[in-house]
Each structure stands twice: as structure tokens, then as C-alpha cells.
Amino acid sequence: MDKVSTRDAAVALDAADILAPLRGEFTLPDGVIYLDGNSLGALPKRTAARVQQTIEGEWGQGLIRSWNDADWIGLAHGIGDAIAELIGARPGEVSVGDSTSVNLFKVLSAATALQKAGAPSRTAIVSERSNFPTDLYIAESIAAASGLKLCLVEADDLADQLNSDVSVLMLTHVNYRSGRRHDMAATSRLAHAAGALVVWDLAHSAGALPVDLHGADADFAVGCGYKYLNGGPGAPAFVWAHPRHTGRMDREGLRQPLSGWLGHAAPFDFTPSYRPAAGIGRFVCGTPPIVAMRALQCGLEVFSEAKVKGGMDALRVKSMALTDLFIERVEQRCAGRGLELVTPRDRAERGSQVSFAHADGYPIMQALIERGVIGDFRAGHAESGEANLLRFGFAPLYTRFVDAWDAAEALADVLESGLWREPRFGRRAAVT
Numbered sequence: 001m002d003k004v005s006t007r008d009a010a011v012a013l014d015a016a017d018i019l020a021p022l023r024g025e026f027t028l029p030d031g032v033i034y035l036d037g038n039s040l041g042a043l044p045k046r047t048a049a050r051v052q053q054t055i056e057g058e059w060g061q062g063l064i065r066s067w068n069d070a071d072w073i074g075l076a077h078g079i080g081d082a083i084a085e086l087i088g089a090r091p092g093e094v095s096v097g098d099s100t101s102v103n104l105f106k107v108l109s110a111a112t113a114l115q116k117a118g119a120p121s122r123t124a125i126v127s128e129r130s131n132f133p134t135d136l137y138i139a140e141s142i143a144a145a146s147g148l149k150l151c152l153v154e155a156d157d158l159a160d161q162l163n164s165d166v167s168v169l170m171l172t173h174v175n176y177r178s179g180r181r182h183d184m185a186a187t188s189r190l191a192h193a194a195g196a197l198v199v200w201d202l203a204h205s206a207g208a209l210p211v212d213l214h215g216a217d218a219d220f221a222v223g224c225g226y227k228y229l230n231g232g233p234g235a236p237a238f239v240w241a242h243p244r245h246t247g248r249m250d251r252e253g254l255r256q257p258l259s260g261w262l263g264h265a266a267p268f269d270f271t272p273s274y275r276p277a278a279g280i281g282r283f284v285c286g287t288p289p290i291v292a293m294r295a296l297q298c299g300l301e302v303f304s305e306a307k308v309k310g311g312m313d314a315l316r317v318k319s320m321a322l323t324d325l326f327i328e329r330v331e332q333r334c335a336g337r338g339l340e341l342v343t344p345r346d347r348a349e350r351g352s353q354v355s356f357a358h359a360d361g362y363p364i365m366q367a368l369i370e371r372g373v374i375g376d377f378r379a380g381h382a383e384s385g386e387a388n389l390l391r392f393g394f395a396p397l398y399t400r401f402v403d404a405w406d407a408a409e410a411l412a413d414v415l416e417s418g419l420w421r422e423p424r425f426g427r428r429a430a431v432t
């Protein structure tokens, strides 16, 4: 893309963008530029009426009959297939429910158990030091319970750490802080060459960029429903396992540890002992949250509308152009103000977010939010050499080029005016 050097040029890009009408599928407040869809996706317009119908019609009138009549019991399968299309999985391979943390517990337990059976000398779970904390906390628990050690390494040192001691490599595809993207195929190949299995967290990938789990020969994956998939706060998460493992788990009797009744081969037989469902079905634990599932289904329907406009490939092209524009404008307009780009400058190496380090990131972001530009702040930790970050997510379904332009102007204004130094911006809220 040529450099966008005027606001009019950004407006013209939106006018020429065939994806632009998809923004009309979302409710977005006036006067707000929303750059936090990487943390909580926007509300699809269709969601409120559909959730209301689910509550008043299906629940209120249909009562328990709706498990069959409204196919509540099949809802997770349909949603799983819609997610499968976005992440390079096949129909029937994705299960939906629980949170990303819980699903990670299931797959990491299953992966380490498979390795324990086939390669008991492997004692390490390897991950990235700056991985999202819940991923590390879950790995800590599993390591402690199964006598493994958790080894945290820097992204650049990964290749050197993959040796005959490694049981499982667990990574988030796009880092939540830096927005740096791992090469999934190359990294999976390295892990397999070392005899390790690889678990991918797609929290910042699903719906943000094309993912090809089969093409990358991945082993397991989990991901989030409330970020780029726009499923609503606390939306159910998803889980995928390569069929070579679900098959092998059958033969060797291995399973994920949360053996709830809806992951049973025949839950309504009500037999006293557990027999896992075939395939990914065994990763289901308890009863699905139907109201939340309905909202997530609405989020995924917008992606199926994007398909005729080029789908994830077209969304990726737009996302890279949006992030390029934002980086370029911020670096030009905010030069000398202490911001440092943390996200890779090479568009191929990043996801759909841009992060800048600044020591005063928290009050700057609060002032920016008051100016109507919503991003978020992620604290750094001196002991791990991490800086305070301002994060900006560019959800390509509903973010415009002019938003990227105007957000950079607003940030420049907050920094130039010193607005952020007002004491009220320094008070930390519970959620940053």
C-alpha cells in the first residue's frame, strides 16, 4: 500500500474497501474509536434480538423441550464447525465450551499424558516467558501434578530449547503483549523434529488472521470466543485436537481429565462409568451455557457474511494495512514523545494489534480513552525486562482506516498537551 499521507486518503481507502459494509453489522457507540477488539470484541447488531428470543421464546416458552426443539444440544457442534473454517480445522473437529484456561488444562493434560505413555523420559513443558499468564499458571499446575518442569524461554531462543527432554511446547500464536506472531508451521516442524507435541493458543489469532492448523501439522489448539470472534464478555472458548491424537487416545485409553457427562459416548444412557465420546466430543465437560452460545453463534455469522468478500484472507490484508497506517502515523506524529514500537515492523510477523512501550502508559491510555479512543494498558515487570505497554487492536471486521488515522492524531494530542498528567488519569481501575 502507498503511504497514506492525508486524512482524506484514509477516508478514500474506506470508501474503496469492499469489507467496509461489515462494520454495519456491529453496534458501536458514537464518538468512540474502538481499538480493543483484541480484548473484548464489539457487539454484533443481531445478537441482542437473538439472545432475547433464546431467553423468552426458547427458554420461557419452550422450556426443557428446547434442548431438542431449538436444537440446544447441537448448538456447540454448529459453532465448532464455523470456528473450524477460520482456523484450518475440519468439520467435527472443534468443540466449544468452558473458558480458554479450562480448555488449555484439558489439552495440556492430554498432550503430556500422551507423551508420558510413549516417551516417559521427556520431563519438560516449554513455553514463552511472556506468554499470557493464565497459560503459564495452568502449565504450572499440570507440571506440578505430573512431575514435569515448566521451562520458560524467550521467543528467539525457542529453537535451541527444543531437545529430547521436551514433552510439550505450548505457545500463544500471537503474543498478547507484543503482537508478535510465531510461524506456526515452522515452529511445529521444529517441535516435532525434537519429538515434542505442540499446543497452540489462538486467543489473538482466531478471527484476526488466517490460521491453518492442519497445514501447520499442529497437535492441539485452544482459543477465545470473546475477542476477535465477538461472542460477548466471557463467551465460551474452543478446543481442537488433531484426529491422529483423538484416535490414539481411543486405543490407549487416554483421555482429558475433566471427564464430565456430556463428553461421554452416550450421556443419556446414564451409565455409572465413563466412556469417552469419539473424537473431539470427549473434550466437552458439562452442560453448555446456551444463552452465551447463542451470542457466540451470532458473532460467527458475521464471519460467514465476510466469506463472499474474501473471508479471512481479505480481512488479513486489511488488518495489515490498518496496522501499517497506525504505526506510520504514530511514529510521525508522536516522534520524540517517548513511545517505542514493540510490535514487529514487518507486517508478516505480527497479528492484528500494535503495542507501544511508554513508562507512563497507564495515564496516557486513560486520557486517550477519555478522548474517545479505546485501547488498553498492559503492565510490564522489571524482573522480566518488560515495559509498560499501550495496546491497540485493529479488528478488521469493523475498524476503518480513518479510525487508525484519527487514533494516531488523538494520541499525539494527548502527548503534546500533557493532558495525561492530570492526577485523575493515574488512578488504577480493577481492570486495565
Ligand SMILES: *Cc1c(COP(=O)(O)O)cnc(C)c1O
Residues within 6 Å of the ligand: 099, 100, 101, 102, 132, 134, 135, 172, 176, 201, 203, 204, 224, 237
Ligand atoms: C485472553 C486470553 C486468555 C483468556 O483466558 P480465559 O480463560 O478466557 O480468561 C487465555 N490465553 C490467552 C493467550 C489470552 O490472550
